[in-house]
Amino acid sequence: MRKAKRREPSWSKLEGAAREAAERAYAPYSGFRVGAALEGKGGEIYSGCNVENSSFGLTVCAERVALLRAVAEGAKDFRALVIYTPDAGPLSPCGACRQALAEFCSELPIISLGQAGMRREFELEALLPQAFGWPAGEAQGGPEAGGD
16 A cells, blocks of 8 residues: 655745744733644645743643644644744744654654744654553554554
8 A cells, every 4th residue: 555645845835834924923921922823634734833921831832832723623633833043043833742742643844934034854653662652552552552
C-alpha cells in the first residue's frame, strides 16, 4: 500500500499570519510579543498571539492560543507551525506548548522567526521525544494502549 503524499505547508501564508498575530499580542509586562500560525491538514490557518496577565501564571502563549482556536473551530490534524518573535531571536515553543501540540500531532514541522530575519527549524517530535500520553503509552500507540 502506497503512503499518501503529504502536501507542502503554506510557509509564506503562515509567516504572514504569525507576523500579523504578533502585532496583536498583549505583553504589557514583558514587552515580549509572540505570534503563531498553525496550518490545518486542509490548508486552514489558525493564528494566535501571547496574552499576558498580571497574575503571570494565567499568561497564555501564542502557540496554545492558535491551537485552542483551531480546536474550537473543529480542527484536530495539523501540518505546520510558524512562530514569530519580533523582540528576540527565534525561539522554540515552551514545554507546555510542546505538550499541548503533541496531543494532536507529534510530527509537526516548526519554523521560528526572530529579529533581523533570523530563522530556526524544528520538528516537534525532536523537541519532545517522549510526550506524555494518557493512559501511559497511549500517545505512542504501544502495547500498553491496547495495540497488537
